[in-house]
Structure formats: structure tokens, C-alpha cells
Amino acid sequence: MKELLKSIKITLILCVFLSISYISILWLVARFATSNNGNAEIIAIDNKIVGVANIAQEFKDPRYFMSRPSCAGSGYDATSSGGSNKAPANKEYLAIVEKRILAILKTHPYLERDDIPADLVTASGSGLDPDISIEGALIQSKRIAEARNVSENSVIRIINETVEKPYLGLLGPIKVNVLKLNIALDTAQK
Amino acid sequence: MNTEFLGIATQFVLTVALSYPLGKYIAKVYKGEKTILDFLKPAETIMFKLSGINPELEMNWKRFLKALLILNLFWFIWGFALLMTQGILPLNPDGNISQSLDLAFNTSISFLVNCNLQHYSGESGLTYFTQLFVVMLFQFVTAATGMAALAGFMKAFGEKTSKTIGNFYKYFILSITRILLPLSLLVGIILIIQGVPMTFEGKIHISTLEGSHQVISQGPTAAIVAIKQLGTNGGGFFGANSSHPLENPTYISNFVENISILLIPMAMVFAFGFFTGKKKLAFTIFSVMLSAFIIVTSISVYQEYSGNPKLESMSISQSHGAMEGKEVRIGTVATAYWGISTTATSNGSVNGMHDSMMPLSNMVQMLNMQVNTWFGGVGVGFLNYFTFIIIAVFISGLMVGRTPEFLGKKIEAKEIKIASFIALLHPFIILAPTAIALYLLLNTSGNNWLGNEGYHGFSEILYEFTSSAANNGSGMEGLNDNNTFWNISTAIILVAGRYIPIIGQVALGGLLAEKQYTSDSKGTLKTDTATFATLTFVIIMIIAALAFFPAQVLSTIAEHLSL
Incomplete structure (x- = not known):
């Protein structure tokens, strides 16, 4: 039972550490280091999107x-x-x-x-x-x-x-x- | 020289060159020596404190395994619950629905065992929430589980006689914070620069050049692709996995992803050498694995680059090889190389469709998974090789009439029994369910499973169970596998193929660690010689490969001969 409690806690901590922090770092990198804010590269002609x-x-x-x-x-x-x-x-x-x-x-x-x-x-x-x-x-x-x-x-x-x-x-x-x-x-x- | 061949040669050399220093670094991490990432220590201390774990507590192998298994059990419940309810959870901009009971069961187990077999399509089968809090989380933690098991094992051989094999939680957390996370950040950033999306904005709607409407799925892909490759996971963000142009947009992204597949499994062999001080043994093992890898790569590359003979007879030009199911920007040579990398390491991601590859490529891909030890999954691949070493030590002991010994420890009946059981389990859990599936297919109606007829249909079934047992996760996707029979049967095989070997191997390590150490004498069988390496290789081929020979003859080899 004590081990199970440890398991629950460590999983929740890793959720914060990985699913939130790791993702956020990469998301911020994508947002500021790429020209398209981390989206797929869009091609537009005369301001009209014609494709990725x-x-x-x-x-x-x-x-x-x-x-x-x-x-x-x-x-x-x-x-x-x-x-x-x-x-x-x-x-x-x-x-x-x-x-x-x-x-x-x-x-x-x-x-x-x-x-x-x-x-x-x-x-x-x-x-x-x-x-x-x-x-x-x-x-x-x-x-x-x-x-x-x-x-x-x-x-x-x-x-x-x-x-x-x-x-x-x-x-x-x-x-x-x-x-x-x-x-x-x-x-x-x- | 042809640039496609130069491409994979460069990749190969670079991967081997990088794995050596990484192995050295990994050994330092597990030994607790000084590394450049020591500034993370406060963060790790907080993690241990908050979860009530004392990382310095030494565990014996039973306690070590108990911690590992309970943690895994909790993850199963976590994944199952979230997948069943994802439709009503947040981060679901595309309105995808919850998974059915048997599909959620299969998906949760498949990611739990580091296999990533996917019976759904990534674009519609998951939400952003489950992609992050189930799939991606599991890709980190299950890889770290395998690495921690190997770390405990190395500890067992690092000391002369010891009752304990280290602290599971400590190895587990360090595997994440010091190895997987930094490498994933690095690879993730490279992928973002190469054009892999990293966004939460949902689908893009466009009107094409010819005026038709096209909808394009995207998402936080770069983060997931990085860890899927590094942790030998392989579960793709999109249905088409790394053949998808947003998951693998350029030759360089393909280059980096393929290196990521092989890097840690290769480094783990060197890590064993540095950790235990048995560098020569590590080099010998590495050479055996590498030679096998080169042989199977050559077969597959030749097959794919030569093209499909059936298309040849339709007299079109196949100067770039067999293009069905492959991408122009990657090419046939790099796709064949990836097919070998992903099956040799239990990764399972694909950058081309294996179902459309040449039969002999399928043969060596399956052979890789059936042997499951040419580098293998992170941590566990090396443990598999070790199982064969034990058997080789025993057999050579019998041949020369000496008590079998390995690294100063006597190998006795108990160890041999465990090792033989693990070695024989693998063919059993592949061939028995394959036989059952064939029986059901032929004797009951309404099972519309196969995407192709004849020998190739048999390959699809054999491949699916081979991939499940090896915790690989790639598939011949023509198989219609999202139904009750396949979801349940593969889930059972996945669990058996993951936990029985891990339990057995950690127990082996623990049992040997407790034994009296006897230093080398004149009569000791040397295990770091070319002779012993060859013997191990032969034993692997006899036990693992020969068991599958009849099935391979009826599927891939028969198909090849009929082309």
C-alpha cells in the first residue's frame, strides 16, 4: 500500500514535470524560434492560404x-x-x-x-x-x-x-x- | 557514390560514434559520479521528497521488482481510465470520442509495456490530453523502467558480492531527468526547426490550388516524436507514423530520428562496460550485435533498392527502388535502413509501410524481433542478450567439462532454468497465438482480418504477434486489428512479453549478485573472447531463429520464391 501511494505521487509529479514543463518548453521554442508559431508551414498567395x-x-x-x-x-x-x-x-x-x-x-x-x-x-x-x-x-x-x-x-x-x-x-x-x-x-x- | 547510400552510411557511423560517449555518461549517471547535469539535483531532491521516496535506500532484487511492478500496475489503471473518458476531458479541440473498452485496454497496455502497438489512428483515436498525459507520459516512464531494470542489473555485476542492487526509484528518476529528458529536448528542438509542428491550435482548413477543400491534422507533434524515438517507443502522433510529412518532414529530420532510435540501445552496451569495468566484454557484445545488424541491413537495403519484380515486369522504371508505401524525400535505402533499426531495437516506428515491402525485408524485420537482442529496447535489449550469455556459458561449460561461471559467479541450476524459460517463452508466445489465429481464421466465419491473401496474409498474422511479443509495435497495417480478438490477444502477449522477461532477468541479476565471488583462475572460461562471442551468436541463432524457421518458410520465404 505504501508503495502504491509512492507510485501515485511520483506519477502526478512526472505529469507536471513532463506533460506540462517539457511540453511548455518546446511549445515556447516553437512559438518564438519559428516563423509560423509552431504550426505546419503554410503557403499563401495574395493572403489566401493555398496549402501546407x-x-x-x-x-x-x-x-x-x-x-x-x-x-x-x-x-x-x-x-x-x-x-x-x-x-x-x-x-x-x-x-x-x-x-x-x-x-x-x-x-x-x-x-x-x-x-x-x-x-x-x-x-x-x-x-x-x-x-x-x-x-x-x-x-x-x-x-x-x-x-x-x-x-x-x-x-x-x-x-x-x-x-x-x-x-x-x-x-x-x-x-x-x-x-x-x-x-x-x-x-x-x- | 549514390547519395542515398552515403546517407545511411553517414547515419550509421555517426550513431556508433555518438553511442560511445553517451554510454560513458550513462554509466556515470547510475554510479552517481559527477556529470554536467548536476544542477538538476535540487529538482530531483524535491521530486523524491514530495513522493516520499528515500533514493539512498538500497533494495534487494525482490523489493526492486516489487517497486517496479506496482508502479506499472498503477500506470495501467491511469491510462485505461483516461482513454475511456477522453471524450469529455479537456484539450480536445477536434471533438474526438472516447475509446471502446477493449481498445482502451489494448492501448493502455500497449503503451505501458513500451510497445506502442496502435490499433487506432493517431489523428482521431486520441485527444491532445491523452496524447500528453497517457501516450507521451508513458513513452518517458516505460523507457525509464527498462533502463532502471538494466541499471539494477549492472549494479549486481558491478560489485563482487552484494545483497542489494540499488534503488529502483532513483535509477528510474535519473533515467528521465539525466538521460531521456535532455536528449528529448535537443531532438525536439531540431525537429521543430525542421518543420515538425508543435502547437495546440487544431486542424488547418485550406482551399487548395485547384479549389478543393483540405483539412490537415496537426498538434504538439515534435515533443512526442522526440521521445517516441529516443525511448524505443515508436507510437506515432499520426496514423502513418514517421512516414507522415509533418512527423518527419525532411531528410535531416529522418536522419536525426533514425539516430535517436539506435542511440540509447547502443549506448547501453557501452554503459554496461563502463559501469562494471568489463569494457572488453562490452566491446565483444557490441561487435556481435553490430555484425548481425549490418548483415540484416544489407539484405533489406538490397531488396528495397532493387525494386519490386512484379512492377519490373510491367516495364516501368524503378531506378529508385520499390516505391510503394515509401516517401520520395526519404527514399528506399533510408526506409529499408529504418525498417531494420526500428525492429532491431523494439522501437516500432515506421517511415514506410512494412506491409508493402519486399518479403525478404519482412523476413529480416521479423527475425530482428524474434531474436529481439540486436541492441533491443532501451535497457531490456541488453538483458535479453544476457539471457543468451547464461545459456552459452552453461553449454560451453558442459563442452569443456567445467563448472559454468560468468564474471566470477557460478551459474547453477536455478539460473539456467530461469534463462531457458525466458529464451523459450518468446517463440512460444509468438507461435502459439499465431496458430490459434490461423485456426480461427480458417474454421470460423466472419473474420475479415487480412489485407492481403496467401503467404503474405500469413506474414501479417505472424508479424503482429512477433511485434507484440517483442514489445515492438510496428505492424503490417493491412491487418484489420481493431476488433475484440486482436485487441485482447495482443494485449495478453504484450504483458507476457514484457514482464516475464524483466522479472526473470532482474531476478537473475539479484541471484548472481548474492553469490560468492571467485576470482579468475587458469580454468575460468573467458567470456570476452571472439570464440565465446561466436558461440553466443550461434546459440542465439539456434534457439531464437531456428524456432521460427518453419513459420518464416511458409510466409516470407514462400512469398519471395513466388515473386
Whole structure:
């Protein structure tokens, strides 16, 4: 019984020490040391919030780069993150991938199958992956140039300006943030 | 060189390099020697005073265990009560509901045993209140419980003959104030700078570039992610865990989180060496663990980077590897490396979906948890390795015809019985429930559990029980596990997989501490040699890995061969 009383007391003390003090310190750091008060990084255009930099959005318009497929909720649902959880050889899953490949070939008639990088036809782990591979961006440039009536080179230039290199040029993959890329497209045409 | 490979090589070297000084520091903390954080002493004194604890009181192993178990029992009630009523408690800006009886039972136990198996989704299954006062609190205190158990154990071997193994409460509080809390603050600040949210403002509503409506969950994520990684907890703030771009936004955040997963479990091996003065033994143990770690990492990285053969035959380009369930900013190589780190250490957080990984990756991930001692959970991983040492000492004693001895203590029937029991318990509590689940699946109707058919479906079941028994907490999430059978069965396995080994191992330490110390003689079997290390490794493979071989053949290996 005496031990139980000690347990109760120590737990309550740790609640104050950890659940309140530790949290408060980090909360204050976030509030004063970051530009967005500890919230997710928001992107606004003309004072209108158009997205969170790190969260994928769905893009169907041919004038925009498409994001990776999403299995979060009913698609790109940032309140219910998650992947497909399909096994590599699941037949149902392979049929879905085939459908995605055909859809891309239809909207990009100039492509061969082996031009298509895997990230554009597979769902990410979170369903909210904001990035695509640089190959995934480059294969879309011709379609976007046609839809926007601009030269393909100008689209490729925007990709090269937006692409994020490995950290210090040494660590990790190369990627392109789709939302930032699409905003850059819009800005260039204004 | 490929930047994805360079990324994990750098991480790996940095983690090993950091774990050495940290181990030295941890040994000092438990020994009560001078450290740079001594200014915290007044705060600790107040904590002990207020809770009526005398930190200088020496405990024998029975008393030590009693304190540990009563504290854990109280936490269970605390977690269960709060989760059942979270809907009406404060800090619930999104109006989430209370958990059902069996789900609250499972969640409370799962966090209590440092496992963090999650049968709900973080965004809607918890409130900010329960995230902080149950989940995050438990992530600190249960990690500290494991560390305190190891500290008592080290004390048992630090002295020649001793009736006592230190004070549980003292080790427990020091683990929090001197080790977990400072490191969590450091990691938390780095994560905040990298863009992990730390806010109480609730969901963000936006109108996207194409004009559709999107709602984005956020919260005090940075604080929880820091301790979830450092304390080998793994319970995510969001459903998708560390694959979520707000929980792990950049390659650098991934880098820091992955180091945090391995850091303390690695440091604990060195801490044992510094505490007991048996540095060579610690190095030998570390080398065995590290070699095993490198082998399994190579297998998984190769599998993921080579891509999915089924997609290969659809002739698309897989130059970056198998991307299903993985994130572009992290890449396949770092995801495979994380998959090994998280299963080797009983952490259980994921940065990519294990259900969509290649079968041989699943094989080594499960193997890590089935062996459960390549670094292992904070504190408890080393204790598991020790169990195998006892068995190795016994077997080699038999081979050379000498009384088995370890660090000057005779190993006798009682110790062998405890060690064998713990070693055999692990396969039993994984394979028996797997068999029961398969029986129910095949012979009763309406159990729509599996997300995938065939061999892979078997893997999902085996993985879930393996993860529960190893107190890991990762899952193949295709398994539909938020229902009565899975909530109750995994909860039982979680408790058995956590407390029986801890009780046995602390008892082993206590029993050996009481024994007469005999100094080394010519006939003493040296335990810090490469030969003995190899023998231990072989015994681990025979006892732990071989027991699971038939099940692995029917699940992951069969799936690999059918690809």
C-alpha cells in the first residue's frame, strides 16, 4: 500500500514535470524560434492560404504537375494518413498500378512505359507525400507546356529552379515539391 | 557514390560514434559520479521528497521488482481510465470520442509495456490530453523502467558480492531527468526547426490550388516524436507514423530520428562496460550485435533498392527502388535502413509501410524481433542478450567439462532454468497465438482480418504477434486489428512479453549478485573472447531463429520464391 501511494505521487509529479514543463518548453521554442508559431508551414498567395508546404494536394488539371497517388482516406485526406498496405504481388494492387500507368500514357501520348518512374504510379506511405522524383516531373513537362501554351524549355527551367538537391549535395535523394512547382508555374505566367 | 547510400552510411557511423560517449555518461549517471547535469539535483531532491521516496535506500532484487511492478500496475489503471473518458476531458479541440473498452485496454497496455502497438489512428483515436498525459507520459516512464531494470542489473555485476542492487526509484528518476529528458529536448528542438509542428491550435482548413477543400491534422507533434524515438517507443502522433510529412518532414529530420532510435540501445552496451569495468566484454557484445545488424541491413537495403519484380515486369522504371508505401524525400535505402533499426531495437516506428515491402525485408524485420537482442529496447535489449550469455556459458561449460561461471559467479541450476524459460517463452508466445489465429481464421466465419491473401496474409498474422511479443509495435497495417480478438490477444502477449522477461532477468541479476565471488583462475572460461562471442551468436541463432524457421518458410520465404 505504501508503495502504491509512492507510485501515485511520483506519477502526478512526472505529469507536471513532463506533460506540462517539457511540453511548455518546446511549445515556447516553437512559438518564438519559428516563423509560423509552431504550426505546419503554410503557403499563401495574395493572403489566401493555398496549402501546407509539406502536405500533398490532388492535381487533376492538365496545366499542373500531378502528385503521387494517395491512399490516405479517400485520397489526400490529411486527417487520415496511411498507405495502401498492399503486398508486392497482390493482384488487385497490380491491377491498380496498371490502371495508373495507362492513365499516364493516355494523358502523355509521347511517353513509353519505361519512361514512367515508379513513384508516379505507386502510393506513398503517408498518402501525403508532397514530392515527386525529378524524372517524375520531367516527363510531365511537355504536357504542361502544351496545356499552358508555353515552350517546354521554360517548364524545364522551372523544374530545375524548384528541384531540391541532396543535403550538402551528399545525403539523400533528389526531389521536387509538387505544390511549390505548380505555384512557380502560375507565378511565371502572370 | 549514390547519395542515398552515403546517407545511411553517414547515419550509421555517426550513431556508433555518438553511442560511445553517451554510454560513458550513462554509466556515470547510475554510479552517481559527477556529470554536467548536476544542477538538476535540487529538482530531483524535491521530486523524491514530495513522493516520499528515500533514493539512498538500497533494495534487494525482490523489493526492486516489487517497486517496479506496482508502479506499472498503477500506470495501467491511469491510462485505461483516461482513454475511456477522453471524450469529455479537456484539450480536445477536434471533438474526438472516447475509446471502446477493449481498445482502451489494448492501448493502455500497449503503451505501458513500451510497445506502442496502435490499433487506432493517431489523428482521431486520441485527444491532445491523452496524447500528453497517457501516450507521451508513458513513452518517458516505460523507457525509464527498462533502463532502471538494466541499471539494477549492472549494479549486481558491478560489485563482487552484494545483497542489494540499488534503488529502483532513483535509477528510474535519473533515467528521465539525466538521460531521456535532455536528449528529448535537443531532438525536439531540431525537429521543430525542421518543420515538425508543435502547437495546440487544431486542424488547418485550406482551399487548395485547384479549389478543393483540405483539412490537415496537426498538434504538439515534435515533443512526442522526440521521445517516441529516443525511448524505443515508436507510437506515432499520426496514423502513418514517421512516414507522415509533418512527423518527419525532411531528410535531416529522418536522419536525426533514425539516430535517436539506435542511440540509447547502443549506448547501453557501452554503459554496461563502463559501469562494471568489463569494457572488453562490452566491446565483444557490441561487435556481435553490430555484425548481425549490418548483415540484416544489407539484405533489406538490397531488396528495397532493387525494386519490386512484379512492377519490373510491367516495364516501368524503378531506378529508385520499390516505391510503394515509401516517401520520395526519404527514399528506399533510408526506409529499408529504418525498417531494420526500428525492429532491431523494439522501437516500432515506421517511415514506410512494412506491409508493402519486399518479403525478404519482412523476413529480416521479423527475425530482428524474434531474436529481439540486436541492441533491443532501451535497457531490456541488453538483458535479453544476457539471457543468451547464461545459456552459452552453461553449454560451453558442459563442452569443456567445467563448472559454468560468468564474471566470477557460478551459474547453477536455478539460473539456467530461469534463462531457458525466458529464451523459450518468446517463440512460444509468438507461435502459439499465431496458430490459434490461423485456426480461427480458417474454421470460423466472419473474420475479415487480412489485407492481403496467401503467404503474405500469413506474414501479417505472424508479424503482429512477433511485434507484440517483442514489445515492438510496428505492424503490417493491412491487418484489420481493431476488433475484440486482436485487441485482447495482443494485449495478453504484450504483458507476457514484457514482464516475464524483466522479472526473470532482474531476478537473475539479484541471484548472481548474492553469490560468492571467485576470482579468475587458469580454468575460468573467458567470456570476452571472439570464440565465446561466436558461440553466443550461434546459440542465439539456434534457439531464437531456428524456432521460427518453419513459420518464416511458409510466409516470407514462400512469398519471395513466388515473386
